[in-house]
Amino acid sequence: MTKRLVLVAGNIGAGKTSLTERIGARLGWLTSFESVADNPYLADFYRDMRAWSFHLQVFFLGHRAEQHLALARSPQSAIADRSIYEDAHIFARSLHHLGHLSERDYRAYRRVYDLVVAGLPKPDLLLYLEAPVPVLLERIRRRGRAIESGITAEYLALLESYYHEWLQEFDLCPVLTIRSQDLDFVHKPRHLDIVIRRMQDRLAGQEDVVLPEDP
Helix, strand or coil: CCCCEEEEEECCCHHHHHHHHHHHHHCCEEEEECCCCCCCCHHHHHHHHHHHHHHHHHHHHHHHHHHHHHHHHCCCCEEEECCHHHHHHHHHHHHHHHHCHHHHHHHHHHHHHHHHCCCCCCCCCCCCEEECCCHHHHHHHHHHCCCHCCHHHHHHHHHHHHHHHHHHCCCCEEEEEEEHHHCCCCCCCHHHHHHHHHHHHHHCCCCEEEEEECC
């Protein structure tokens, strides 16, 4: 089989981890996830975002670049939970907009980011998971992570607007949009079947589709 690198993108609570886990298990692909438990800056960041935003973004940049390269260089197909591109176009941008990342630090970060991503192999497909803000908020509430307790509807809406702007310009690879509020990857195997079938169709060069069409 042809080696593939697929990235899963989407707002907080969109279902990225669940989908990544299940596609990896079903297809026997390598999987990669966000660094949370071993992130040395995350706790400090949530205590003082203005002081630690730059450090956190630089850590994520290095972490995701390493992940991306490792998956791209592996002979085995791979799927990753979140992409390095979202770090800059969604999260660093939102930190800058909200005043947590100064103009000087934002420009320095973006300069390094541009240099790093210019040397990365292109992915084969971007899976974009989309869900309404109220659905995201309910999922975040149900999973009960302490670090996510302060997430608001306004913040999620800001991220969503940045995702839409970014995807309008994104041209590194094909994009498959999945409306995850209508799909239950965890409890309904046929929903996972739908996503995998359309993902394989898109990798084979068929036209863009928005899922689900037949959940």
